Amino acid sequence: MAIQVGDKIPSVKLKIVTPDGQSDATTDDLFAGKKVVLFAVPGAFTPLCSGQHLPGYIQKAGEIKAKGVDSILCLSVNDAFVMDAWAKDRGAGSDVTLVADGSAEFTRAVGLDFDAGNFGMGTRSQRYALIAEDGVVTHVAVEQPMKFEVSGVDAILGAL
Numbered sequence: 001m002a003i004q005v006g007d008k009i010p011s012v013k014l015k016i017v018t019p020d021g022q023s024d025a026t027t028d029d030l031f032a033g034k035k036v037v038l039f040a041v042p043g044a045f046t047p048l049c050s051g052q053h054l055p056g057y058i059q060k061a062g063e064i065k066a067k068g069v070d071s072i073l074c075l076s077v078n079d080a081f082v083m084d085a086w087a088k089d090r091g092a093g094s095d096v097t098l099v100a101d102g103s104a105e106f107t108r109a110v111g112l113d114f115d116a117g118n119f120g121m122g123t124r125s126q127r128y129a130l131i132a133e134d135g136v137v138t139h140v141a142v143e144q145p146m147k148f149e150v151s152g153v154d155a156i157l158g159a160l
Contacts, residue, residue, distance in 0.1 A: 002111040002142060009135045010109035015080035015100040017087045022080045027106065030099075031135040034070035037160075038099075039129040039151055040112065044078045044086035048148055053127070054090050056153035061095035064153070067160040069131075075099040077107055077124050101125065112142065129156050 003009075009031045016025045030036065039057060041049040054074055057064070061072055072095065076083065080100040087098045099106075107113045107125040114126055129151035131139040139159045141150035149155070 003130070003137055003140060005137050005140060007137050009132055009137065010106065012101075012106040012109055014075075014106060015083070015102065017080060017084045017092075017098040017100065019094055022084055022100075025099075028135070030071070030073065030097075031132050033134055035068055035134075036071050036073060036132050037064055037069050037129065037156055038073040038075060038132065039156070040075040040107070040125040041127055042076070042124045044076050044082050044098075045089075049076070050086070050090065052148065053152065054086075054092070054096065057096050058090065058092055060153045060157065063157060064160065067157070069160065072096045073099050075101055075106065075125065077101050077104045077113075127151050131156070131159060 009027050012027050014025055015022055041053050057072055064072055074096050078100055079102045083098040083100040092098060101107050104113055104123045112126040112128055113123050127143040129141050130137055143151050
């Protein structure tokens, strides 16, 4: 079952990408005591993810943070090297932290994995966005397959 409003973010080890490089992090580190927007994409460097989803959050990071958000996380089932290259390619800087869920451990724990084997991509994350306060989900919006309507930056700004 997919994560719901009121659920606690599962405790998982991940890799994060910052302007200073890659490092280990846990979801406890990323969410505890903070208001966080997390959006997930099926894959780095894919057309919609690179052309609209991530760029929208980078462009409007200031507006999001002005609403009391401490951090913006972009998660994908990719390794940290791919996420690092994607962050540099898209100019994420310190506005959006890219999170590598290389083995889909977090994605499975929140129940939002899917098999993209028909596209040659293996297990991937569904496209979604959530807001969490001190590790508890206060808003979650999961896209229907092949849609981009409820997880984009404008939808999250409206939910904040």
